[in-house]
Amino acid sequence: MEKDILEHYLNLNRRKFLSKLSLGLGSVALGSLLIPDLFSGNDSGSDFIPGMPNFAPKAKRVIYLFQNGAPSQLESFDYKPKLREMMGQELPPSVRGNQILTGMTAKQASFPLVGSYYDFKQYGQARAWISDLFPYTAKIADDLCIIKTMYTEAINHDPALTFFQTGAQQGNRPSMGSWISYGLGSENKNLPAFTVLLSKGKGNGQGVYSKLWSNGFLDSIYQGIQFSTSEDPVLYLKDPDGLSREERRKMLDKVASLNDLSYKQFGDPEINAKVQQYEMAYRMQTEVPDIMDVSKESDATIKMYGPDCVVPGTYAANCLLARKLSENGVRFVQLYHQGWDQHGNLPNEMAGQAKDVDQASAALVTDLKQRGLLDETLVIWGGEFGRTNYSQGKLDAKNYGRDHHPRCFSIWMAGGGIKPGMVYGETDDFGYNIVKNGVHVNDFHATVLNQLGIDHEKLTFKSQGRRYRLTDVGGKVVRGILS
Template identity: 40%
Template sequence: MHINRRRWLQSTACGFGSLAMHSLLAQQTRADRPLSSLSADANSQHGQSLRSNPLTARAPMFAPRAKRVIFLFMQGGPSQIDTFDYKPQLFKHHGESFKFRDARKMAKGNADTEEKLMQPMWKFRQYGETGHWVSDLFPHIGKHVDDLCFIHSMHTNGVAHGPSTLFLHTGALNLIRPSMGAWISYGLGTENENLPAFVTICPSSANGGPRNYSNAFLPSCHQGTPLGRAEQPSRDADIRHIENSSLSASQQREQFKMLRRLNAKQIGTQPDPELEAVIASYELAWRMQHHAPQLLDLSQEPKSMHEAYGLLNPETEDFGRQCLMARRMTEAGVRFVQVNYSDNGSNPRWDQHSKMERHATHAKATDQPVAALIQDLKQRGLLEDTLIWWGGEFGRNPFAQNSDGRDHNPKGFTHFLAGGGVRSGFSYGATDEFGHEAVESKVHMHDMHATILHLLGIDHEQLTYRHAGRDFRLTDVEGHVVKEIFA
């Protein structure tokens, strides 16, 4: 049969397109079919829309207390006994030697060692109706203690920054596992079809780097979208390649419409859920071009907001900008936003093995912006269903290192939560008299993960994904929900 050039191109064009699409599909993280925790009713409720857009909002398993999370990551391990865990005995016995089972020395084979206690360098004061003690490092956050839920009995795995940071984000010390934000994206999708479900602002390239916001074996659309990096000022944090300078807006729209018509024709002849998901992810990227730039434009905020978040002060401007961006993203429907106070190319910010006085610099940079974020969300009515989570990968020891510093301590430290269905003006758990080890109502990092998922309406034991012949979950085979902190 004679075939002219036009007929040949018509019949082979889809073949070339198919090769290109298979190339795109090859870029997706391949895994076995997911065993989702979402019920059959929840999946059937969305039907075709779930297959065509993997980020489509999904129904939670049960009534959630929170719809979204802002995680304020304090990289390096803030000292609990210098910030929010007041221990009068440290002042009383300053300079005296006591026996401790130090986690880092135990890892090297040592048991009990004699260590010299070091009192905090800052005074503590009582704030609010609850009278919670807060050090002078955080006078702004101190004014909001009646809105906060302190967990003073945190403990975790790992004694070094890399493993503990990975564990905080993924629930694993050294395996390639999805990050918490990716799990939440997978379980709930996004509230705004024009924005990703998971964004991380100024993440660090060290101590896990991209693995801390990775999707691992989950579909790649659930990977966190990074804005900037820790080594650069947050004013430069944006989404790479978000603007197309080579084509006008009208030309881009026409191009997009044409591609949608071609994609629809291809799907119509060969329905394929994976193909539909890939197309949906690329369409999300196109929609973000028209929505993300305005979202990241802080000039739209009034001067009063710039003042409240500390953007007019060089000491607080960088982190304040991140917190204000987080509020704007949360308000726009991003499900999980991580705000990173991370390393700047050298050591993690809060990692004071000597010269503990440097904690004052980091507290100064973060105190006002965090307090402003709490107040701003509260005034806008967003704090009721937005969970704020503040904390680092571990804490620090109550005894001295290098005469004026503190070493890592994963055995007892403090995180705090606010909003999102947790009790306000509440303290849970306790460390020993010196603040070294959690001894009362202990909360492991797996428990924290399970609790946050529960607040979002997700059963941590049911949110699973089948990969390499087994079902995986964020909390592995551990974790329990700390229901005592629920409002």
């Protein structure tokens, strides 16, 4: 009987693990204590044991502040005075090379260079150039690692955004949060390992879709849970009117027993995943209301994040909520802020977008640091690609736009074992090409996983006869930014 149970629940990797513990009921019990998710995974065909990092992690969790629509690096963190000097002059063909352009500028008669409308100053020990649009971010320069040399092959929003979130430009792949949830499990059994928060600025927005936090071919228990701004932050979490807590417990027990019969008959792992989701929702009922309550936050904290942090659904409110979720053991908090697609009217629109996010982003890093959580929490800020150094359409020094630019763009990272107070990589004087230390999207993913104690080449899952991983067939850890 014991053998049947073990064969039913254990995959090859778990059998290897337990055999090393001299398999028996005592070893099974010990294994379940050491690895809480030992009996809950799929037969992935992987050497990776879910819940067990490959090596000692520097970070326990991630907060990803994704700026959807692609903020311009030339108005934020990549200072290029040459563009002002050459304002209105043609982009040299030798700089552009044979790059494919979007349909929005490919047929332009000319490509007039345009410098930033905003000034830059240097901050911190690295003397990092930061635009006047980001005064609060400038104050935490010594906590940041600014990477100026991100690059991607994708030149349009949907594939570029999907690439950053899933490691592939096409859909139907597990998101980064799902991979991490699968690889490490949850720190708090009363909360999901992967949560999603949405906000929207005043600028031109690009849509975000549920495929970005999908579990793909992983069990559905690993998909991201979206928190909404409605009265019910997690839909369908509350018990129906007239149903007591005790009655809900009895109902779930009965459903679980019926699902167990179905699993024994059909062997579909999604049946067990559904039971786990029911149980998670039941446990979340006690945790979520307290996390959503900001009334217990100090006046100093509210002031630090700004007045919008008490307005549900704003970027500031979501940054504060991200801290609370992370603080309570959520592995991966994904925040999307829409409105960064400035093809025109960039000086005005980007000023509004920056004002939306600058104070709260800096406050999140400061708040985590003050609570002793920054060292174990990796915070990431950035979009899906950058912006061109030439004006889209007619040049106007006070009212210009920039097209998509995948060859180089800037993001910043903080905490989680990333070297603070540094600028990584160099672009040319035109801000068009990388001249030193390029970082591909696959490299970015490999580095994030590395900080969580995961070898990106070992975190794989077999689906339809092929082994998949977040970094596909590429990726190398960017050792130069690690502390």
